[in-house]
Amino acid sequence: MRLLAVLAVALATLLAPAAGGPVPKQDSSRKKLLLVSFDGFRWDYDQDVSTPHLDSMAREGVKARYMTPAFITITSPCHFTLVTGKYIENHGVVHNMFYNTTNKMKLPYHPTLGIDRWWDNGSLPIWITAQKQGLRTGSFFYPGGNVTYQGMTVTQSRKEGALHNYKNETEWRANIDTVMRWFTEDNLDLVTLYFGEPDSTGHKFGPESQQRKDMVAQVDRTVGYLRDRIWKSGLADRLNLIITSDHGMATVNKTGTLVEFHRFPDFSFKDIDFELLDYGPSGMLVPKPGMMDKVYNALKNAHPHLHVYKKEDFPQALHYANNPRITPLVMYTDSGYVIHGRLNVQTNKGEHGFRNDLMDMKTIFRAVGPNFKRGLQVEPFESIHVYELMCKLLGIVPEANDGQLSTLLPTLTSGCSGSALLPGGRLPSVTVTGLLVAVILLAKVA
Template structure:
């Protein structure tokens, strides 16, 4: 009987190990909040008074700028941050899910609800952290509503359709909700997303008083966040990273000059089966069978501010074109120019999606908390490197990734480095392609599972022996 009781008590704990939970008693790590303000260009705080962001730089870390991945769009960039992989590896290649056979294109909000667009074999940090015993949540963050390899983020709040992005009262309420998750429900890692200043940048342009007004609102929100952290008694246990997905540039309102209308150069009905254009300075075309070369030749020198590539010739520095979802012909425009297909249907006064080398596409990075240095100014770096930094802060063994902790480790406090060591928990994966991630994750999970199963078998054996011994004594 004693053996049966022991088995009943031990078996649930051992079975938890199959999901990769750490051994109890491991070093405790602080909590982490990742906040993204969509479309916050790197210099938006330089022409407006931002006392809270300024103070944050004194009390923590500021990078001169952050370089997002190409294509500089919301969903692709956010998923690079949360997965540590280039876009051609994780497969979220656009804000819009599309089907080249049916011609269907789903808008940004609908795409957030399409699991098949996100779950491409890679594990975002939410899931990796959960498999290692951490508790993760997503509040409006792109990709947070999906399941990955059958596992969902522990808690998700998905952004509603037609959500009013600029409500300052709601922004503060969301902060309180998230901080309550940390204090009352023991969450370890939460991502929080805001849709501004992107919407203002699109509608009125980045060089406007309206944009400066929304930056003041963001600054007040940062001040509220810091006050709320103190109120929730999280000052010494919560690290915060504030960043964004891309910058913004002015689209000059000169349609005859800055609009690149592709129908001037090709007949869509005769040559093109499917296109995803009309969304800024980037686009892709699927020519009809046998028409690829005709489309390429017609467009490659069509406009002095239009860059046209075959998929296999797209510049390697973008780490974009090797995914199977990418269409055969890729187009991107020079800064400030817009690509349209048959008609000009795009009237944004500001936009993104351009080459990530342009300073207008670069964005912000701020960080503060018990594990960060104070008054530390970092050089600009690629957003791909945020992932290993977050893993380090959480004490999570990362999935294979394209980043490097060496880029960001100097931001961390000396005491944190002394406690955790200077060597990354795992070297980053080198080079594109998701095969390494799938294989590495599979082998690691198999190893964890086999080890745990062996442990269960040993306990079963011991329990059986103990039970037999008890029965013999009764006889």
């Protein structure tokens, strides 16, 4: 009975500060976190370009040999994996484009960035989870950071325009200055910052081009500017910095046989209700009622570099097809090959979206700051694990996810306790619930 009384008093004490009161003031000693993504930065882009600032990050912090993105290796799905810790079939942002197979609607990338229901479909990204636990967050151009989740928006956010110039280095520095003010003046705890390069240049000129090499040099200069601004803003001992990307880039094969659906002899678009093609190496189809087997048989051997699956037979290791948004037929091509639908509209010299086990799809991971070890190189890991690492750095309780904290925990110093206490010393609701259950069980025993 004495133990029961002690537990009851402890539970009442834990609950009292949180009972309907305002969110307590933030702990000034709490470390902040900046996640930066340079879209399409392939894992080996620093090997043919001088990158002194990224190299400095590796010497002073943590570098992964490479990071494996989720499949499908395109921008919005992979970025959402980073902030949810979920495979794409589990978070549901399965494409850059919003589409509806019933009314045949398809919207391009930029309009899709603002459609709440495409992003808010059951998975809470780290911004919202952190805010629910008393922190303040920001998103600058990061995919998914400008919509509403369960009625809540990110504290500070900026959305890029449809005609945004991804290459403007002067604007890059201005964006960094804004983010620094978010940390110092608005007291944000977490910010995600997105740059659309070197992806755009890699698409246009190819990953082996001089233009891509020049853009990587610009990225590195920007990393140097960012680290200098962190220091001048007085954040060097309070801000953990992670620099990564969503996917790599592969050279498009323009000399071999093209994957052209309009030239396949036994395939007809008359048998299709809905198509999502002409978007790199992947595609989805909805055959008309009763036409599934006909369409599948016409496509399964139509091209030696095209792999077509019924949804239920799609490789489980890719963690992609087990989602209601995925159509009955799913396909992808081998590295270097892209899909052409009714017309040949693909002109890129570089492309991504291929299987994530291909080396050209691997990307970078660098981290430096007060909670990261120095001079540590780690073995490759999947991008699903970055979310748990970020939650640990922020001291928040993560949502259910597919990652494991143990994968990247060795990158942190022993001083990073990652306390699960919320601001003001409150315990998260899951802990309180556990204590409540313990009290009830003990009462039954007593």
